Amino acid sequence: MTLKLRLDPTACTGHALCADLLAERIELDEWGFPIILGDVPPSLAAHARRAVRACPTLALELLPTRDDSREERARHRERDS
Amino acid sequence: MSQLREYADEAAEPRERTAGRRLTIGWQHAGRPADLREHYERYGPLPDGGRGGRRSRRGLVDAVAAAGLTGRGGAGFPTGTKMRAVVSRRGPAVVVANGMESEPASEKDQALLARAPHLVLDGAVLAAQAVGADTVHLCLDRTRNWQVDEVLRAIEEREQARLDPIRLLVHELPRHYVASEETALVRWLNGGEAKPMATPPRPFERGVQRRPTLVDNVETLAHVALIARFGPNWFRGAGRPECPGTMLVTITGAVRDPGVYEIEAGSRVGDVLAMSGENDSDSILIGGYFGTWHTTADIAPLPMTTAGLRPAGASVGAGVLFALPAGSCGITEAARVLDYLARQGAQQCGPCMFGLPAIADDFAQLAAGRPEGDTLARLARRLPVITGRGACRHPDGAVRMAASALTAFAADARAHAAGRPCLGAHRRRPDSGGPPIPRPGAEGEWR
Numbered sequence: 001m002t003l004k005l006r007l008d009p010t011a012c013t014g015h016a017l018c019a020d021l022l023a024e025r026i027e028l029d030e031w032g033f034p035i036i037l038g039d040v041p042p043s044l045a046a047h048a049r050r051a052v053r054a055c056p057t058l059a060l061e062l063l064p065t066r067d068d069s070r071e072e073r074a075r076h077r078e079r080d081s
Numbered sequence: 082m083s084q085l086r087e088y089a090d091e092a093a094e095p096r097e098r099t100a101g102r103r104l105t106i107g108w109q110h111a112g113r114p115a116d117l118r119e120h121y122e123r124y125g126p127l128p129d130g131g132r133g134g135r136r137s138r139r140g141l142v143d144a145v146a147a148a149g150l151t152g153r154g155g156a157g158f159p160t161g162t163k164m165r166a167v168v169s170r171r172g173p174a175v176v177v178a179n180g181m182e183s184e185p186a187s188e189k190d191q192a193l194l195a196r197a198p199h200l201v202l203d204g205a206v207l208a209a210q211a212v213g214a215d216t217v218h219l220c221l222d223r224t225r226n227w228q229v230d231e232v233l234r235a236i237e238e239r240e241q242a243r244l245d246p247i248r249l250l251v252h253e254l255p256r257h258y259v260a261s262e263e264t265a266l267v268r269w270l271n272g273g274e275a276k277p278m279a280t281p282p283r284p285f286e287r288g289v290q291r292r293p294t295l296v297d298n299v300e301t302l303a304h305v306a307l308i309a310r311f312g313p314n315w316f317r318g319a320g321r322p323e324c325p326g327t328m329l330v331t332i333t334g335a336v337r338d339p340g341v342y343e344i345e346a347g348s349r350v351g352d353v354l355a356m357s358g359e360n361d362s363d364s365i366l367i368g369g370y371f372g373t374w375h376t377t378a379d380i381a382p383l384p385m386t387t388a389g390l391r392p393a394g395a396s397v398g399a400g401v402l403f404a405l406p407a408g409s410c411g412i413t414e415a416a417r418v419l420d421y422l423a424r425q426g427a428q429q430c431g432p433c434m435f436g437l438p439a440i441a442d443d444f445a446q447l448a449a450g451r452p453e454g455d456t457l458a459r460l461a462r463r464l465p466v467i468t469g470r471g472a473c474r475h476p477d478g479a480v481r482m483a484a485s486a487l488t489a490f491a492a493d494a495r496a497h498a499a500g501r502p503c504l505g506a507h508r509r510r511p512d513s514g515g516p517p518i519p520r521p522g523a524e525g526e527w528r
Binding site for chain 1: 466
């Protein structure tokens with residue numbers, strides 16, 4: 001399942017640990033603030049979770065992508081019916 | 082459709098029928114707000130005396146949707162869709178009327194509240210009834226105390242007439258460019274600072290007191306009041322099918338008669354500009370300080386609508402047209418606006434806190450013709466990096482304005498970057514007629 005990184009820019013103060021732990025998807029701008037480069041494939045999910053946990057200001061979140069959540073709902077519907 | 086019948090088009094139209102004038106009827110005669118009696122003479126009473134049954138109130142949402150009204154505050158979102166989103170949420174709703182008008186070059190909301198406060202209040206009350214709210218919060222800029230007094234007087238008049246079954250509360254918010262953003266209003270009304278918040282949740286999901294909240298610009302609400310009276314088909318009698326109705330615009334800068342004008346939506350930019358008299362300006366800033374610079378010849382033939390302006394990378398925004406005085410330096414004026422915007426951030430998000438001052442500094446070097454290194458290359462690298470990374474659209478708007486200046490004044494920008502600033506930059510005086518920059522006020526004050 002592909003995951004989506006969401007950053008709360010009002011919480012982020014640029015500690016930049018996330019860019020170390022998930023360099024494949026997060027780079028820093030010249031002022032030291034993270035730029036998210038794209039969604040997280042399953043192969044990077046563990047790294048992404050580590051980056052989320054490491055953020056001192058809890059500014060980073062890992063969410064299911066919209067398509068996945070739609071599939072998820074469809075699965076639930078099937079199970080319920 | 083049956084619900085729309087209650088807003089049938091046979092309803093009386095405004096008596097004083099001046100072509101294209103709806104919100105601005107009678108403005109030329111009055112230097113003061115219309116009182117309740119004058120307001121009724123102009124527009125007639127509220128449908129059902131303002132106390133319509135539940136069905137007719139819900140009918141208003143459909144009427145607004147059928148009218149095709151879009152928000153007049155800058156984003157241009159369909160008002161009916163927004164109302165429906167609030168109605169679809171559970172629990173009592175709240176209405177916030179946004180009269181902050183923090184765009185320095187815009188005066189239309191101030192003009193509207195100063196001439197037709199009851200039209201705005203009618204719209205706010207009707208919208209509240211339609212979405213199931215018992216309170217309207219009208220947000221105003223606390224530095225405009227005369228405006229607050231006038232609006233309070235109008236509300237007092239309504240209270241004496243026992244007009245509204247809805248509570249009308251006026252709030253005076255601190256003055257900042259971003260304080261008028263809808264999430265900033267909600268945050269302030271909930272006891273916080275007037276700073277934008279990360280979304281979701283949007284106000285319609287969770288707003289004032291965690292309730293579903295409808296935030297509408299005051300001009301938008303004035304149109305709602307007219308749609309309630311005269312119906313969606315009447316509303317569509319002006320403008321174009323894809324952008325119906327009229328809208329207020331502010332025309333400033335190097336024009337003969339600067340001021341607020343009412344136009345039919347979809348009018349060509351050149352025709353709108355011509356309403357304010359002849360001018361010899363080569364370039365305009367359209368939309369506001371989040372807007373874009375263009376050579377007048379390029380933008381004049383385009384209709385002033387979202388779709389019409391899109392090919393030029395422009396948008397209607399808050400309906401601002403600023404004509405750059407002939408002989409002025411566009412790079413210098415863009416640098417002044419950018420410096421203002423950089424200082425007006427809420428200091429919440431890194432890309433805005435550090436990125437905007439950085440590009441404002443690049444622009445200042447460019448304007449002065451004293452580049453440090455390759456300023457244009459640095460801007461080409463920095464501008465795209467900042468966009469889309471703030472909680473609100475403040476950085477995006479500032480970047481857009483800056484990027485458009487580099488395009489509209491490309492030859493000039495290259496000369497400045499090579500250390501050869503134009504004559505307009507040399508000759509600039511404080512009274513040269515550039516875009517207005519508000520004097521720094523109590524800028525540390527956010528509560």
